Amino acid sequence: MDIEQFRKAGYQAIDRICDYYYTLQDKPVVSSVKPGYLRDSLPVDAPEAGEDFQEIADDYQKFIIPGLTHWQHPSFFAFFPTGCTFEGMLADLYASSTMNPGFNWACSPACTELEAVMMDWAAKLLGLSPEFLNTSGIGGGSIQSTASDSALIAVVAARSLYQRRHPSVPQSSLVIYTTTQTHSLGLKAGLILGLSVRALEVTWEDKFSLRGETLRKALEGDEKEGKKPFILLATVGTTSSGAIDNISEIGAVTKDYSDLWVHVDAAWAGVALSCPEHREPLHLNAINEYAHSFCTNFHKWGLTNFDTSTLWVRDRKYLTDALDVTPPFLRSAEGDAGTVIDYRNWHLSLGRRFRSLKLWFVLRSFGAGGFRDYIRRTINLNNLFASLVSASSVLSLMTAPSLALSVFRLDPKPESASLNSSKALSPETLNDLNRIYYARISARKDILLTQTVLNGAVCIRFAVGAARTEEVHIRGAYQLLGEEGRLALEEWRKAGQNGNV
Amino acid sequence: MDIEQFRKAGYQAIDRICDYYYTLQDKPVVSSVKPGYLRDSLPVDAPEAGEDFQEIADDYQKFIIPGLTHWQHPSFFAFFPTGCTFEGMLADLYASSTMNPGFNWACSPACTELEAVMMDWAAKLLGLSPEFLNTSGIGGGSIQSTASDSALIAVVAARSLYQRRHPSVPQSSLVIYTTTQTHSLGLKAGLILGLSVRALEVTWEDKFSLRGETLRKALEGDEKEGKKPFILLATVGTTSSGAIDNISEIGAVTKDYSDLWVHVDAAWAGVALSCPEHREPLHLNAINEYAHSFCTNFHKWGLTNFDTSTLWVRDRKYLTDALDVTPPFLRSAEGDAGTVIDYRNWHLSLGRRFRSLKLWFVLRSFGAGGFRDYIRRTINLNNLFASLVSASSVLSLMTAPSLALSVFRLDPKPESASLNSSKALSPETLNDLNRIYYARISARKDILLTQTVLNGAVCIRFAVGAARTEEVHIRGAYQLLGEEGRLALEEWRKAGQNGNV
Incomplete structure (x- = not known):
């Protein structure tokens, strides 16, 4: 496809997306296709000779659109919403058009720098403490793929911190705390890392919110048994019912249990912190005082296209101490000098998309x-x-x-x-x-x-x-x-x- | 932004991407910006009132383009190439326009089904054994974010399999094998999972290829010391020098060490398997016979935009046994019936982008x-x-x-x-x-x-x-x-x- 063919196909894509949104509310929300519908419609191999793009674009309309669940349909009330705005689409298009993997500053300065600034914009929009800003030089934020990734990173960082403080404690004694209402990301982090997960009980009377006393009793009990709870995956806005763990009470307990990392997963509800009237009900002050890490997904209720899971930490060294690997082929003058952020050491992978562009366009x-x-x-x-x-x-x-x-x-x-x-x-x-x-x-x-x-x-x-x-x-x-x-x-x-x- | 404003901004984005490619070779490859350039140019907060999109689009040209390293520049010879084609951009745009998080079949059938078919197209393009095809019903492939993620998933699956076979072996005895030439993904997997990593020596004389005898000696030595190597992260095409581990010899050794999972990371070189003349030099037969898992990144040398890390496994149960978490809110009739793939159990996160569209358009x-x-x-x-x-x-x-x-x-x-x-x-x-x-x-x-x-x-x-x-x-x-x-x-x-x- 040459440049002028791209212009033609690009205009058509834009027009067809416009058509999609003009007719969206007339479509069924849910697809009627049966399992296997697509395999039956497609060849079993890639074609040997290239095909005309018009045919491909038409097949997208013919085969893909009918197999979609329309998450942007006005009568979609399932799961949680997924952000999808024209601004987000355009940012994805621009990001895709130059494609740099953004793993360190030098491999595209704009990519790292915009992410650092956007994470500060977002932190201030939500009322997070200045300690979480990248400008603090100590804490900071970065964009992850999903809340599962963000939680996994928090657990890895917390485990690493705990093990540096207590090198003789065997990994088998470590315990991740969740509640019975925590998203599957808690269990999944345990599965991935081979660590025990203990789901603390919450009650209907407490609106499924984790209370301080429940946490304290669990800590006391586990301490007697020699177990080492090192992180609590607390939730502000659970998936099942939107329950809000009592971060204020939880924070007070951690004054006596300073080894317990508090990760606040506000994947869905966190963006409501943008509204002052929701800050105290969502325990913003306590988050700002006690949370070691905080996550919300702008790609859920935050108008931004997937994937934009924003993760802040109170101390970036917690991440880099746990995740920094710098072989010769990844060294750069700026990274060596420490004057820039190399985001590859803040997450699980190496490469990363230019995701901050979406936040910039949307905000x-x-x-x-x-x-x-x-x-x-x-x-x-x-x-x-x-x-x-x-x-x-x-x-x-x-x-x-x-x-x-x-x-x-x-x-x-x-x-x-x-x-x-x-x-x-x-x-x-x-x-x-x-x-x-x-x-x-x-x-x-x-x-x-x-x-x-x-x-x-x-x-x-x-x-x-x-x-x-x-x-x-x-x-x-x-x-x-x-x-x-x-x-x-x-x-x-x-x-x-x-x-x- | 309403639909007609999007049409206008979309056409402009397409035009500006055309301009970018018409002028790309006249640009410097490397940006001249200094650390901090962007923060100095942007406001410290998101604006209170929405801004006109034209201003935002113009600022992209003004502030972002000058801060990019142009990976698509014809004189870019750094790292490895990153795939970026017009077909890939259009697929990203279409995927972004309907935004479904694709974590199970029902939440967008087209998303899961196209991924299953595309992974089979890709497997056949590369000459992989039918055992790795999704149609086999036993093995199968899925698209991950990066080769680091793919390797991490392989290690988690291998550890889980090993521990089911040997429940009494403590995690502290487990060892991940790499070579001194393995990408940082090996060390990073060890850091994330808290597992030991042993880098086997390779020599200049062997072109930095891991030989069977080196592996056998390491296994014999570790066996005597009670250590349990459970996975080898072998590489076909290392980052430093493009070295190719001798998968044929490695495979022969694993006949005597059946607990050793062989993950073949061909992140960069794997796409060359599409050419028959490169299959034997890259040990395709041995990969087909011995590898438990195989990864290549179509987003590197495979013309497809980031992120498209393709991971195949010989038995999908290795993944789902290690990673399946299904709470009530993720259950669906099709998933319960087992008639469909729920890809969320094949990777680390829950949500995932509609990435297979890129492969479809490109292939x-x-x-x-x-x-x-x-x-x-x-x-x-x-x-x-x-x-x-x-x-x-x-x-x-x-x-x-x-x-x-x-x-x-x-x-x-x-x-x-x-x-x-x-x-x-x-x-x-x-x-x-x-x-x-x-x-x-x-x-x-x-x-x-x-x-x-x-x-x-x-x-x-x-x-x-x-x-x-x-x-x-x-x-x-x-x-x-x-x-x-x-x-x-x-x-x-x-x-x-x-x-x-």
Whole structure:
């Protein structure tokens, strides 16, 4: 493809992306393809001779678009949102157009320097302590791929720090603390590193938040048994229910347990710190006082395209002491002199994409004000959904709405005509009912939600965040979910009459 | 930014990328910016109000482009090349435009399915055994971020397999084998996982290739000492000199040491397997017979934009046994039924970009024939460079050229007029001389090469691969490197007359 062919194909790509967004809301959210659909449609080998790009571009429309789940669809309420803005796309395009692997300063100064500045912009947008800024010269931030990577890096750095302080402690005594609500990244870090993971109990009464006393008791117990908890993966905004670990209480406990590294994973909720009114509920002061490392994913609820997991540490030496490998072919005059950051020593890999460009484009184009407006608008939309569910005769919220996430279930009130019974349902029956309910919802193609289990209760998550979601989509979703609830009740009742329940 | 504003900004981005490539060869390869240049140019905070995108796009040209090292410049011969094609850019743009995190089949079927098919296309292009194909249902391939990630995953899978077979062996006995020439990814995997790394010696006489006998002796010695080598990170095409570990001999040894996992890191050289004439020199048969895992980076010498590190394993269960974590919110009907691949269990993170699109666009647009043509053309260009150096009176090749990589140094023949001496130089003197020489080369902005050290000898690497490099650039580089060599000799001689050498 020569330059003029690229111009033509590029214009067409831009036009087709415009078409995609003009028609997005008319598409089903969920693909109807069956497993194996694509393999059946494609040749078994790469072609021997090159093909015309027009054919390739047309095949993208023909084969790929129908196999997509449309995460930017206004009726996408599953998982957490994934950031996708025109600004992010353009930044990805520009970054891809010069392709440098950014592993040290010299291999593209702009890449390292913009990342250092953008991490400071982002830190200040969120109200992080100056200690986390790259300008501090001690702490600092860098962009990782995912929150799993960020947590893994934190665990590696914490283990390395702990082992330097306590060289005689065997690795088999080390323990990673999480809670029962921590994202799978906790277990995965344990699997990868071959370390034990202990999930501390949290309760429904505490809204699944880790309390200081629970942590203290666990530390005391493990100390007696000779175990060495060296890091807590605390969460601000869990995936299941948006629970917020009590970082203030946790921080107070670590005054007596100074070996415990506190990593705060705010992968989803962290960007809400941009709004002053959410800072204290999300324990910003305690994060600033106690957290050794803090992560949020701008590629979730932060309008920035994947991958933009921002990770800050209070002391960059924790990372470089754990991860620095500098063979001769990676040495540079600037790196040797220590006047620049060589980001390769702040993460797992060597090469890295020019990801800070996305943050630059997004933060400038939206402005801090526009960024906060978007966060507040999505929270308001979720509050609307929660208020509708609260007034429903068949649906119930399972927890108070957390920012832009609600967790609910089908839970007919005894007086509900659909239930046709005045007795409260048993937990098992409610779970059966909600399995039927979720199967009905997930069979639909015009909306997408995901399920979860909270203390044994089968629940459904409703996460707002797609940039095109408006009030009309929330009201439409609520109506649809209510109807499916009534139909699920009917299905369940009929099954019962047939002796299947 | 609304859809029409995006169309305008998108067209402009395409036009500006066209301009970039029309003028690329007139730019210096290396940026002249000084550390801190960008921070001094940018505000200390994100703006409060959104800015016009035109201003942002203009600032990209004004502040970012001057701070780039131009890896696609035809006179870029440093590190290894990084793939960057118009096809790759367009695929990145399309992938970014719908942004799905691809962690399981249901969250975008096209994303998982295309990756499975593309990994099979790529495997067949390289001549890998059918056992590595996804269609085998046993082995399979997936796209990782970097060769460091791929190697780390291999080590985690190998450790997990070893520990299941030998549950009583403590982690502290485990050893990762590398060679003294292995990329820093070996040491980094050890650092991350807290495992010992033993670098086996390789010799100049063996062209820095790991031989079977060296491996056997190491295994015998470690067995006696109770150490448990569980993985060998073998390399086909080392970074320093393009050395090729003798996979055939290594494989034969593992017949007696069946616990040793053989990971073949062919990050750079692997794509040359697309050409039948390079298969045996690169030990393809032995890879197919013995390797547990095999990695090559299409984002290096394979015309595909970063990140596209392709990793194949002989048994996918090795990965999923080591990495599968499936909480309720990640369950899906298709995943539960086992009819689809959920790639999240094949790598370290959860989310992943839609990277297979790049391979699809590149392999179709170039065709297998066009891909091989590019590989052969770059090898021929390096052979031209090597033949010029061989005939030089001041430069010497340090090893036979390996594919598209030459390693050379300033090494004046005794009869050289510039040397003005008939005595051969000592190794220390030659190193001093080459430090002066490399300092001169790296002070230039119109060419970029990187240094290395081979068995104590300071050398310079010349890696061909930028898609726009032609014979004229090779001849120009040779002339420039010869002139700098003569100037370095003069500088050295003058310093000697002043008593500094």
